[in-house]
Amino acid sequence: MTADDLPALVALDEVCFGSEAWSTVSWAAEFDRLSEDRVILVADEGAIVGYVVLLVPPVALDVVELLRIAVAPAGRRTGIGGQLMTAALSKCSGRTVLLEVAAGNESADGLYRAFGFEEISRRRGYYAGGEDAVIMRWRETV
Secondary structure, three states, rough: OOOOHHHHHHHHHHHHHHOOOHHHHHHHHHHOOOOOOOEEEEEEOEEEEHHHHHHHHOOOOOOEEEEEEEHHHHHHHOHHHHHHHHHHHOOOOOOOOEEEEEEOOOOHHHHHHHOEEOOOOOOOOOHHHHOOOOEEEEEOOO
């Protein structure tokens, strides 16, 4: 992905996350950190249809955070999310990955569990409307 992808990523994020979408400034900050500790992978089918953002600390013992993953509504249930997750986890060999998901997001929960993520904690009432945030962990199995 390149900085030219920024407008498309911002637009897709708004479609997928609504009021919780990252701003253009936030996305630009993610781009600025690509050479430091960010990995951003994009699914491109002639247009950006999905993305995943990872925080990958340089110290191998530190956990990786899956900060964001999204697929355009028209691309859901087509395997794009699984392809993005496979690509993301391939960048995390030997590391632990953490993510947070809204308790009611059943499709995301299903994707994460299919890849071996397990619930390890909850933040009660974390989201607007009182919904819990579920903290999940993935550890590469050998």
